[in-house]
Amino acid sequence: MRWLNSPPTATICLLALTATTALSPLASAGAADSPPERISVVKADPNVPASTRPGPILMRSSRLESRIVSFADSPDIPVTTASNTTQSENSVFVSPKNPLHLLNSNNSSSWPVTEFYGASYWVSTDGGLTWTGSTGGAGGTQRGDPAAAINRNGRLFVGYVSFEYGQGVAYSDNNGASWTPRTVAPAPSVLDKNHLWVDNSAASPHVNNVYSAWTNFQGGAADAQIEFMRAGGPTGPVTGLVLHAGGRDTPGKRKP
Secondary structure, eight states, X not given: OEXXXXXXXXXXXXXXXXXXXXXXXXXXXXXXXXXXXXXXXXXXXXXXXXXXXXXXXXXXOSOEEOSSXXXXXXXXXXXXXXXXXXXEEEEEEEOSSOTTOEXXXXXXXXXXXXXXXXXXXXXXXXXXXXXXXXXXXTTSOOOOOOEXXXXXXXXXXXXXXXXXXXXXXXXXXXXXXXXXXXXXXXXXXXXEEEEEEEOOOTTOTTTTOEEEEEXXXXXXXXXXXXXXEEEOSSSSOSOOOEEEEEEEOOOOOOOO
C-alpha cells in the first residue's frame, strides 16, 4: 500500500482498488497471479463542514426550569449525623397522599466497615427537612439492595435481598416504629437486582397491589429470568404467586 499526497483541506478517505491484468480471466494459462495493489486516495468532500474548536464552558445556575414548574437546589440534609455508619445505594419514595411524607432506605453498614446491616429505613414527615429511623435493616439484618415504597393507606414497604440470598419485603403500619418482615421468595441460589412498586392509582382495580421483581440467578433453565410476585389487597401480607415475566436479564455482578 502506498499513500498519495493529498490537498491539506481533504477530509474523507476514499479507497480505490486497481487490479493488474494477471487477475483478468483472459490472462494466459499458467501465468502467476500478481497480488492486487490497493491505492488509498484522499479527496475533499465539500458537504462536510470544516471542524471548529469547541466553545468555552458555560457556567450555568443550579436552578432547574420547566414549562409548568420550577425547581431549586436545597441544602443537602443527611438522614443521620452519625459518623460510624455508611448509607449508600439509596431508594426514596414519596407518599401518593402526602408529598411531605417520605421513605428512604439505603445499604447500611458500620464505619469503618466491619458489619453490614442491610436496607435501613428513614422517614420524613416534613418533606426531607428532618429524618427519623435506624441504621439497622428494616425487619432485621439482611443483605440490602433497598427498594422503598408507600401505598395509599400509608403503609411503608422496604424490599431487599434476604440474608439467605432470597427476596424479602418488610412493611410498617406505624410510620417505621416497627417492621414486619415477609419472605417473598426463598433462595434456591441467588435472587438479586430487585425492585419494588405499588399500584397507587385510585382508579385502578389493582390499587395498593405490591409488586416485587428480581432476577433469578439459580442456574439452569430459569437462570437470568426476571420474576416477580404480586401481593393483592391494601392490608394483606406480602404473599402471592411467583410469575415468570418471560424476559431475560443481562447478568451483572452477582453477590458473593
